[in-house]
Amino acid sequence: MVSDYQVVVIGAGLGGVASAALLAKNGFKTLLLEQSDTVGGCCSTFENQGYRFDTGATMVMIREPLEAIFRRLGKEMGDFLKLIPCDPIYAVRAFDGTRFAVPADLDQASEMIASIAPEESNGWKEFARAGRELALRLGEIIGTPANSVSEVLRMQLRSPETFRYLLLSLRSAQGLTLRYLRNPVLQSIVAFQSYFAGAPPELGLGPSCFLVLSEHQGVYYPRGGMISVPASILKAAEEFNLEVALERKVERILLEGGRARGVLLEDGTEIIADIVVSNVNAKVTYLKMIGPENLPRWAVKAISSYQLAMAYPMVYLGLDAEPPLEAHHLISTASMERSNQVWNEYYKLGLIPPGDNWMLSWPTESDPSLAPEGHHILSFAWRGPAPYAPLGENWDRLRESLGDGAIRVLEREVMPDIRKHIEVVEVSTPLDFERRLLCPQGAVYGLFFDLFSAAMFRPHPRSRVVRNLYLAGASTCLGGGVPTALASGIIASDYIIRDYG
Numbered sequence: 001m002v003s004d005y006q007v008v009v010i011g012a013g014l015g016g017v018a019s020a021a022l023l024a025k026n027g028f029k030t031l032l033l034e035q036s037d038t039v040g041g042c043c044s045t046f047e048n049q050g051y052r053f054d055t056g057a058t059m060v061m062i063r064e065p066l067e068a069i070f071r072r073l074g075k076e077m078g079d080f081l082k083l084i085p086c087d088p089i090y091a092v093r094a095f096d097g098t099r100f101a102v103p104a105d106l107d108q109a110s111e112m113i114a115s116i117a118p119e120e121s122n123g124w125k126e127f128a129r130a131g132r133e134l135a136l137r138l139g140e141i142i143g144t145p146a147n148s149v150s151e152v153l154r155m156q157l158r159s160p161e162t163f164r165y166l167l168l169s170l171r172s173a174q175g176l177t178l179r180y181l182r183n184p185v186l187q188s189i190v191a192f193q194s195y196f197a198g199a200p201p202e203l204g205l206g207p208s209c210f211l212v213l214s215e216h217q218g219v220y221y222p223r224g225g226m227i228s229v230p231a232s233i234l235k236a237a238e239e240f241n242l243e244v245a246l247e248r249k250v251e252r253i254l255l256e257g258g259r260a261r262g263v264l265l266e267d268g269t270e271i272i273a274d275i276v277v278s279n280v281n282a283k284v285t286y287l288k289m290i291g292p293e294n295l296p297r298w299a300v301k302a303i304s305s306y307q308l309a310m311a312y313p314m315v316y317l318g319l320d321a322e323p324p325l326e327a328h329h330l331i332s333t334a335s336m337e338r339s340n341q342v343w344n345e346y347y348k349l350g351l352i353p354p355g356d357n358w359m360l361s362w363p364t365e366s367d368p369s370l371a372p373e374g375h376h377i378l379s380f381a382w383r384g385p386a387p388y389a390p391l392g393e394n395w396d397r398l399r400e401s402l403g404d405g406a407i408r409v410l411e412r413e414v415m416p417d418i419r420k421h422i423e424v425v426e427v428s429t430p431l432d433f434e435r436r437l438l439c440p441q442g443a444v445y446g447l448f449f450d451l452f453s454a455a456m457f458r459p460h461p462r463s464r465v466v467r468n469l470y471l472a473g474a475s476t477c478l479g480g481g482v483p484t485a486l487a488s489g490i491i492a493s494d495y496i497i498r499d500y501g
């Protein structure tokens with residue numbers, strides 16, 4: 001059978017876009033298929049009544065993978081994408097009422113911390129010393145494949161100091177935080193990072209506590225909204241004949257003699273290809289698109305054993321006035337103990353958390369063009385991590401009360417007269433994320449991420465059971481997030497170029 005394409009990529013999330021663009025640049029005849037009507041998946045932007053809301057991700061940090069993609073495409077990133085620095089990085093409302101804004105400059109941030117927690121000054125300096133180098137090198141680490149024992153060893157040989165970071169992964173984010181910090185407010189900011197990275201502090205990997213330091217390398221907002229990240233990569237790859245087809249849902253991955261041989265679309269069309277890259281959640285890729293009947297029993301058991309990542313409801317508001325905020329991002333932090341408690345006593349039991357850890361984004365602070373002149377956007381990540389099937393409830397029934405509850409919180413915490421300024425309210429529940437993006441149970445980071453489901457313990461980007469099948473996205477490599485998903489696309493394309501180039 002003659003192939004229609006050398007490579008078919010399923011899904012135009014960040015991992016799919018990055019791998020498709022790089023493969024096209026390397027001369028592979030590539031088709032990128034996306035089931036929805038736009039690109040970017042969780043890192044995208046949609047319009048409602050003149051307001052352009054970000055679907056999921058609200059910022060870009062650790063920009064090295066993004067820069068690496070443009071470099072590999074032979075393009076100047078600045079010609080395609082404008083990243084606007086967020087400074088302060090965020091304003092904080094801590095559980096005990098403490099309020100402050102964190103400047104982007106780490107020295108200034110350290111001074112500010114010394115002013116709110118003078119007794120913590122030494123602990124913070126030690127924390128910053130211990131994590132600074134890791135924070136500086138996070139971009140490089142994320143971009144280095146660590147999907148097998150030999151790759152991990154190679155990484156250690158090339159840069160022996162990464163061994164120290166590997167050892168830190170044996171501790172929890174909470175354990176490492178407590179080693180340095182006594183002040184409960186500082187602990188709560190650090191715990192917030194772990195919590196938003198998809199695990200409570202007692203389960204999060206140790207190095208995730210140093211994410212607060214890597215933010216001082218820069219937190220950015222892309223002009224035009226988060227969709228500008230994938231859209232700019234595709235624009236830069238235009239001249240390499242990359243074909244992108246929207247609203248084409250893949251139903252199955254075609255197999256021939258144990259090899260991937262193309263895809264079957266929902267409308268019955270078969271597209272034959274030498275190589276298939278799936279940017280779809282690894283559980284769906286293996287258990288639905290390939291099917292347990294085509295996999296060895298151990299592989300079905302292994303892939304079934306992964307837990308899906310948490311879901312996070314979003315409330316998007318379009319306002320006809322400017323909100324009284326100090327920074328693009330505002331975070332509300334619960335104490336470290338409370339973050340663990342919410343995970344164990346709400347999320348794990350199928351109850352929706354009360355919502356004391358939350359993040360409010362104000363994208364029109366950085367890019368006013370996202371809303372009509374003088375109007376503003378707020379995106380509110382509230383009441384997560386949310387169970388997919390809340391006990392005795394249904395997300396469709398809860399949608400209205402979720403929106404109303406969010407507005408009440410904002411009335412109380414941010415803008416007392418917000419109700420009279422709201423022009424648009426839109427709510428995305430875990431069910432909506434699942435329906436819109438086909439991400440199972442609305443899992444925003446693919447698969448749950450802990451020591452036993454990270455790097456070489458995660459589904460391999462070069463399938464170990466189906467030849468010619470590769471995986472990119474949040475359920476491979478180093479998990480969910482904008483930089484990690486982009487890096488997974490680079491890594492998948494590198495394997496293919498090495499195997500077939």
Ligand SMILES: Cc1cc2nc3c(=O)[nH]c(=O)nc-3n(C[C@H](O)[C@H](O)[C@H](O)COP(=O)(O)OP(=O)(O)OC[C@H]3O[C@@H](n4cnc5c(N)ncnc54)[C@H](O)[C@@H]3O)c2cc1C
Pocket residue numbers: 010011012013014015016033034035036039040041042043055056057058059060061248249250251279280312313314381436437438439444445446472473474475479480481482483485486
């Ligand atoms: C609410 C929320 C907030 C977040 N905040 C941040 C943040 O601030 N910072 C950060 O770094 N990360 C954040 N993230 C996480 C980050 O956005 C994701 O981890 C990352 O974008 C996932 O990329 P991916 O490559 O795995 O693809 P995905 O985004 O999962 O995209 C997969 C694509 O595949 C398509 N697809 C699925 N099935 C099929 C099929 N059968 N046929 C064809 N196409 C298909 C989908 O429509 C989708 O476009 C957030 C995510 C969410 C949802």
